[in-house]
Amino acid sequence: MAISIQVDHVSREYGPVKALDDVTLDIKAGEFFTLLGSSGCGKSSLLKLIGGFDTQTSGRVCFDGKDVSGLAANKRPVNTVFQSLALFPHMSVAQNVGYGLRLRGLSGSSLDSRINDALDLVELSGFGPRNVNILSGGQRQRVALARALVMEPGILLLDEPLTGLDERLRQQMRDEFGRLHKRTGATFILVTHNQDEALSLSDRMAVMHKGRIEQVDAPARFFDAPANAFVARFIGIDTLLRPEKIDTANGQAEATIAGQTLPVRADGFLDPAASVVAIRPDRLFLAPQGAPSSLLLTVVGTTFRGLHRDLKLAFSDGQTLVIAIEADADIGQLTVGQKVPVGLKPDAAVLVSSAGMPQAG
């Protein structure tokens, strides 16, 4: 049955290095939860603590409210799909999948039928006698999944399992994870640095940075209300502008940037020194000349990006923003140095804490 996880003020220190710094996190039973962050952010350290492969320096890890800190990995109702997969090279597919069940004392036909069910689940029916060393990347991935899922774990840990697969296989396996999560109902925890995976699979996700959790939310909330400048930048909102001042009129906050004002959504932050304006490039558009409530910006240049084109525009104080325009748009009139009007859709600009903003960028 699915198990909930409570991470309670957990720190993990390696000498002077804090891999995890006072992390508190609640993961609901049956949730697909993703730990997202770049390498060295502490996401794998946290996964190791949940799996029981490491011990925290301080704090508690609980499953369904019970402290499991003293429980070794082989006693925990957790199974892991390792980044390297760790398929036992001296065993066949069936022996790999059946390894844990044999340790539980299963044998004979009941063992075989459980193995076959697990292989059916990952669409590898009939692969039992095969040599694991000569399977394709995707097949090895499925064997690793079957080996973990056959144990019917309450919690399945996925440690960057898609790293090293090509893009097509990646998407295929990603869909597979979603399907298996629904099928098994277990709590899935995915560790990844790939935002696409996190966004498409997770019920909720946590963005981690330097051993701390920056934000925990449903994926869409990260774009509507990034917690701070670091999160905004991490999820791809690259335009972060420093406001000169912030005014509130009729409940609507307005930020002034290089003498031009624009409406911003402010969730409590009103200190212009400690906040930045995050602008979503998909909610900006090139306005017709003379349209109201628009910014007038100078063209810096365009970059071809495949399916779209990035148009880089500058304020008079040198701060820049980027708009995505159609790749085949007529850019003949967008010569460098020309001033163009830019319109903002509702909620295009959000005021966020400047924490994690590089200094004087």
Add this chain to the structure above:
Amino acid sequence: MTAPRLPISSALMTPPLMAILALGLAPLTIVVVWSFWSWDPSTYWIKPDLSLAGYAGILEAGRWTVIVSTLVKAFATALLCLLIAYPTAYAVHFLAGRRLSIILLALITIPFFTSYLIRSFSWRLVLGRTGVLNTWLQDLGMINAPLDWLLFSNFAVIVGLIASYLPFATFPLLLSMRRVDPTFLAAAQDLGAGFWKSLTSILLPLTMSGIFAGFLFVFVMVVGSSTEVQMLGGAGASIVSVMINDVMRVANYPLAFAISTIVLIVIFGLVLIGNRMFGLSSLFEDQSP
């Protein structure tokens, strides 16, 4: 994995190939061929006449019992070395940190800086009637009189052999453990295996090539050893190389070479069996996924 063939590869291959042929294969061929020649005891002269007298000589004067006891000693020593070396290698590789593992490796290696002779002799000081061990045991009140079988016995020989050749078992084991991805052990634990289960089901099978290589190295070294038996063995204790030395004194090359050939066949047989059963060659291969 095969390296791309360079046009000069055959030129590069020639010198090592010549060295192997000249230094390795040629003497072996002479040994095998001369073992079938005949020897005249009156002139100490050997003649290229086909003869099995050398092999017949093995059956005389209890020589075959020396060969058998040598093989038994080699087998026992190799087995005991593995029993000691496996936990050692495990500790060095999996348990010790970087610094400690370097220190441990140094401690294993440093005795090699002294000669076998000195090391064997030092065991006399430990195992003798008035040696360290007997003194301690008596001081502790565990025995009343010194144990005589500690020195100049098969026990002493085996102790000396283990002390001499233990690193030959430790290093291949370390090498094979380094090739085992530690996540295999984590995965076994993840699936419910405790320490002993993951040891027997994962680590032992995956280090089989190292186990056999270690066994073979020690076995071969013991078969070729002489110092330990001469220094620590009892009266009349012998070993193949001592026996060969005795035979060579009267220039009976066919007999000496016949003994060598028999030993060679045993060792080659072991290598072939080992390669067949444990994939000895995989120890030196590239790590494949």
